Amino acid sequence: MRQSTKSLHAQAIASPIGIDFGTTNSSVALARGGQIELVRFARRSGETESFRSVLYLERVRQDGHLRIGSWTGPTAIEHYLDAEKKGRLIQSLKSYLSSSNLTGTEILGRHFSFENLISRILTDLRLNAERQFGRDIRYAMVGRPVRFVGAESAEDDAFAVGRLQRAFEFAGFEKVEFAMEPVAAAYAYESTLDHDELILIGDFGGGTSDFSLLRVGPGIRKRGRSPQDLLGNSGLGLAGDAFDARIVRKLVSPALGAGTLLHPASKMLPAVPAWIYLNLERWHYLSFLRTRNVTEILKSARVRAMEPDKIEALITLVDEDLGFQLHQAVQRLKFELSSAETAEFRFVDGTLELRKAVTRAEFESWIADDLAAIEGCVDSLFDSSSVGYADVDRVFLTGGTSFVPAVRGIFERRFGVDRVRSGNEFTSVARGLALRAEESLSDARHS
Template sequence: MLKTRYEGPAVGIDFGTTNSSVAVVRGDEKVELASFPTATGSTVSFRSILYLEQVKRNGGAKQLLSKTGPAGIEAYLDAEEKGRLIQSLKSYLPNRTLTGTEVFGRHFTLEQLVSRMLADLRERAERQFGIPIRHATVGRPVRFVGAETDENDAYAVSRLRDAFALAGFEGVEFEMEPIAAAYSYESSLDHDELILIGDFGGGTSDFSLVRVGPGVRARGRSPEDLLGNSGVGLAGDAFDARIVRKLVSPAMGSESFARSLNKTLPAVPTWIYANLERWHYLSFLRTRNVAEILRSARLRALEPEKIEALTALIEEDLGYQLHQAVQRVKFELSHSTAAEFRFHEGSLDLRIPVTRDEFEEWIAEELSAIEHSVDSLLESSGVSAREVDRVFLTGGTSFVPAVRRIFAKRFGEGNIQTGHEFTSVAHGLALRAEESLVASLV
């Protein structure tokens, strides 16, 4: 069982649905981020991915190897025979029915799978900073994806704590991710403010109202400084899925039909296209059954070229490349009113124009849920929008203009600030860890 009392050094770990990062406080509250090697250099944003593969050793015996983060992606892309690529594990933590999975005939609990990523994060940070890391302050969402009750939310926290223990940690403290972002923002202030933090991850969007500043630190923080928080179980991944559903899947036959006797029916079952919306599920479609379904559909389809494109995407296992193309067009639409989805991989060459207005129409339901979460936070906290001094937005989805307009409409464009969108939570967690460490020594 992990200890809960904090011990040095001051380390913050943001274990995210899509990306993770680690930060350490050195002297004079200087925060340093761990970096992770990639094929083209290094990155401070570690993809929350686990890749498992079987390799033959001398004598023909098979050994199960795991790689995580950028190294896991590169191993997956380089492999001729694909192993098992797993991502978004954080989103399954509240699920009591998902206890684990079989990989190459071996059973792994969810906690064991998560711990492999956490162990690599810890070991990489230890090598870079030259210090042992056994304690950390760890981020958690206001509400985990899929946690419908407080009990399920607490269950997710307990599983994450167990995963940290399996990864070699002796103690962790949990802090709300938007509160951690508030610590990061506060480090640049020379006066006190009431701020609204919007933290957009891959799986959750979290919001908090909190008083921060040098005066708050000097008098000592109190529970009353956190006026309220709210969250919704959607963010960047949901936006990506909409792009695939509305833009990519139609180009691969999702709206196409086939002749069947005297009837015209959908060419391909909808569940196949549902797997496209989460790129790491594409490997699950490389089965004999799916191949036969697509072969038959291609023969009967009114638009066989679209079924051929879908077949190529699956057979050539281009899920990750598709995900990257979706990310690119989403980024372009955040900076331009129109863009072109480009996907030139393997035997595929897709070019599809898309406008920002179309994208915003596709994500209207998600935008409404975010609006409701922000408004409910203000209402439950008894705070009016004009009382909020500043809005600090962090996470990749904060770049989306339609998301930013939600806050500009309520608080004014001039009151919105962004920065370090992918690492501010880890930065703030490290500062929070330093504060806990100092308090424990007083």
């Protein structure tokens, strides 16, 4: 017998998922009876539980007419790399949620609202979950940072949450609840405990670093959670993307002519404007440099520069649109320096080859200001909550930047190596959100 529309709708609302919509990557999970299943996303090299938070738009011809095709996640990256004539690749949309000045943009001759762009990614996250779990899904527990990138006030944060709420509604969700991302990670950690603890959670994303102090454990769940269990939150709009930008600025840009001067006859001026190198620090901006104006600037600089070979390398990078490959090389260096004192930066693609040995100490000097900002954020949390470092039973770190030894060292110096833990660095927030969604649904049924 076919289920009624009303019954199917009730099932869709009663099937909540946890969605960690991240600046760089997103993940989705479903909890059933405390057991967690992560959504797996298809890509050419095999399935992945990490969905790149990117959107690619390109003109395509269909039935004799040109229209705008769109792809998200791993498929978006693949289409972008395959395209001979590049369309528009958009990423890090989450970083602009708090910006009231950014309401939308024109892409390939068509206007898109900011919420519509985000909803296109969220729609595919929902559809992938529906295919895997075999049911309609209209209810999501969604992670949010303690402070959104660019937010300078509580009003800015509220504005960002409102925009994200609308984007989820545009993507077909009828019920959306929000939970702080570090608190969600705490739920994932809590599922491993057989006793209660006071914990500090550090969640390092692509755009934000967030921290929460809270009490968790089976005893807390049994008696029922209370607002007093959360002792404090703090966060800042700085994380993994900033570290990547430092590597490009300190290592890559100089090899591509940053700081190179014109010949003395030209009064020793910089050969290439600084704004061109700023575009290298976010790999998807590189395609914006493929214009006639930039081409003329670079060709003129190559003729008059004291180090023309470096300008030639920059021209090759821009002409061949190698931003994604450059990003992968930066990520690989950062990963290798997490386990070794020295690593080689290797970027070899066609005629362009950049190689340079880098020490961990050099890398840490490049990110020293960022590390100091993270330390200050952690210390301010303890100052405002009147909790001492010795009171914390465990520190749980999650997110890709938690692999960086200098970041981990911030916590090991304050709490000792034995109290610092990590695990499921890229999916713990989604896991915790799924558990929170299941708990929220159970509470609603029994209230």
